[in-house]
Amino acid sequence: MTEHNKIPVTVLTGFLGSGKTTLVNHILTANHGHRIAVIENEFGEIPIDNDLVLNADEKIIEMSNGCCLCCTARTDLIEILRSLLARSDRFDRIIIETSGLADPNPVAQTFFVDDDVAASFTLDAIVTLVDAKHIRGHLAESGHEGLGSAVVDQIAFADRIVINKVDLVDALELEAVRQAMRGINATADIITSRYAQVDVADVLGIEAFDLSRPMSGDPHWLDDDGHQHDPNLSSVGIELDGTVDHEALERWLTEHLREHGGDVYRMKGLFAVERDARRFVLQGVHSVFDIRPSTPWRDENRSGKVVFIGRELDRAELTRGLRSCLVR
Known part of the structure; x- marks a missing residue:
């Protein structure tokens, strides 16, 4: 289905x-x-x-x-x-x-x-x-x-x-x-x-968790509006230039969320995966997440972005972790 x-x-x-x-x-x-x-x-x-x-x-x-x-x-x-x-x-x-x-x-x-x-x-x-x-x-x-x-x-x-x-x-x-x-x-x-x-x-039919939605022409799906946030609650957006190792990404997310999942309210992202022509989409709540393939990449650069929303997020740690999953 x-x-x-x-x-x-x-x-x-x-x-x-x-x-x-x-x-x-x-x-x-x-x-x-x-x-x-x-x-x-x-x-x-x-x-x-x-x-x-x-x-x-x-x-x-x-x-x-x-x-x-x-x-x-x-x-x-x-x-x-x-x-x-x-x-x-x-x-x-x-x-x-x-x-x-x-x-x-x-x-x-x-x-x-x-x-x-x-x-x-x-x-x-x-x-x-x-x-x-x-x-x-x-x-x-x-x-x-x-x-x-x-x-x-x-x-x-x-x-x-x-x-x-x-x-x-x-x-x-x-x-x-x-x-x-x-x-x-x-x-x-x-x-x-x-x-x-x-x-x-x-209020109905927003499709915020629809994994195909970011491929439907919404260029602002992963945007952060640049506001200054409460120091305890923030939105962290991380750009990923290049392709990721899918298994390494799932392994890092699992380990990170095992320790910090209580502070991560929402996460969503878009990835290019090594040796795969499709885009991959991340959706998650606290320590539960899902990464699924979506439509193929076209002429645009194969790159990605992840947004974390939560409490007392460590931007440096999140950036290091995600970039460690890039294919060198």
């Missing part, structure tokens, strides 16, 4: 009160023509979000296991995804709405580490909502520990950030929120909304 034959999954995350349920309601009632299954997760003993989601033709599946999805629900998530495949009615897309306290990393990893899930589903993107009025307060109050760490992680993992409730702030505060988002995540696209009213195409 090719990537484009798989069911795309969007992970929707964001801190408490950011507007995730409002966005789900907006998607379910929008005129988009897609059949969408929504998997919700509760943080707490009494499930309530299912009562807040408007009735629609789409199927709501709730995991009220008394903990956030990032803690112990990965097995539950796999079983739910399998149950969706067993249904006679099929879905065009799936949205996983995590709790406001959830770390999206284990959810994303599910689509890399479970063979059955990877065979039938593809991770489309991680979309993070933030509350324009309160997000800077959350970040300032808690720093990088406790709840503040959860907020930072949700932003750092995002492929797209939706700054919601912009009607509650003025232009200066909105720009300050943008800069705060850029200080944590240099590469995610940022859009704004009131009452989570966004174009559905801006």
